[in-house]
Amino acid sequence: MGKRGVLLINVGTPDEPTIPSVKKYLKEFLLDPDVIDIPAPLRHLLVRGIILRVRPKKIAPLYQKIWMDEGSPLRVYSSRITTSLNEMFGDTEFEFSMRYGNPSISAGLAKLRAAGVDELLLLPMFPHYAQATTESSLKHAHKQLAAMDWAPSLLEMQHFETEEEYTTPLANSIQPHIDKDTHLLFSYHGLPISHVKRIDKSKKHCQKVDDCCSIKCDANQLCYAHHCMETTLSVVAKLGLEIDEWSLSYQSRLGPVKWLEPSTVNKVEELVKRGVKKLAIVAPAFLADGLETLEELDIGIREHFYELGGEELTVIGCLNDDSEWIKGLGALIDKTFQTASA
DSSP: OOOEEEEEEEEEEOSSSSHHHHHHHHHHHHTOTTTSOSOHHHHHHHIIIIIHHHHHHHHHHHHHHHOBTTBOHHHHHHHHHHHHHHHHOTTEEEEEEEEEESSBHHHHHHHHHHTTOOEEEEEESOSSOOIIIIIHHHHHHHHHHHHHTOOOEEEEOOOOTTOHHHHHHHHHHHGGGOOTTOEEEEEEEOOBHHHHHHHOTTSSSTTTSTTGGGSOOGGGTTOHHHHHHHHHHHHHHHHTOOGGGEEEEEEOOOSSSOBOSSBHHHHHHHHHHTTOOEEEEEOTTOSSOOIIIIIIIIIIIHHHHHHHTOOEEEEOOOOTTOHHHHHHHHHHHHHHHHHHHO
């Protein structure tokens, strides 16, 4: 057995909460065809001609609201997790990277190579498989490995939506924040419907069968929406919740295409109309807090909820550097290596 290494890959973050830094980050992120999968000329027109002229000015102040003393929350928590894993595994090298921004995937791979790693696990930090996150990260990592002319023994962890090592810490993080009067909303990152339909090679299941996301079958093995539902049902079972005590929604939309429904904004409005006064929101697709949780949910959705007449809102923090989660992640990693060597 050679020396083992793990590259943790997260989506990315600006280097600074400034307009130029945010613009640079958004340009790399949004020009990826796996993120906005429209013809290249239209994508460049949309991103360069419209989005990059407007959004950096709007988003930079939002990043400033959530920026930590050590830097971007996503980078800070990724660094803490990596440090903890290196301390936990004395014989395995860990590095973290960002698909977009810094530290880059190529930089992380270079460090692992320099450390003498010859058995490498690529670990996108996304519990639910998606073209715009998992697939894009793995494709880019393979591209960088080829450019480096480095061919270690390679493993991939593509998704872990129902693994106990993930769902148990998640459920335990939620439990203290809910009671019999609380409605629990699972808010997942949004995704264009075209991305999930593409996964269905049969072309007969996704968006064509009633309750398609709740049915486990070959057609949706890598379906993001199905994975989100699987995580939700697993956690709901652990918490002992009834069907009317929880809901599922999707946040963070961009562009004119059709997205997974319902949106978090619309779902919150619906819940208030139903009489929900006490709401807790958890965002299981995000393993570390960032703009989508600290600003979009904890500031934007919170204000909207109270404006609608809601009385109490709790936005449950991501797993971040929670010790139970880090132990679970370590167990997942160890299980992956053990399975490969069996």
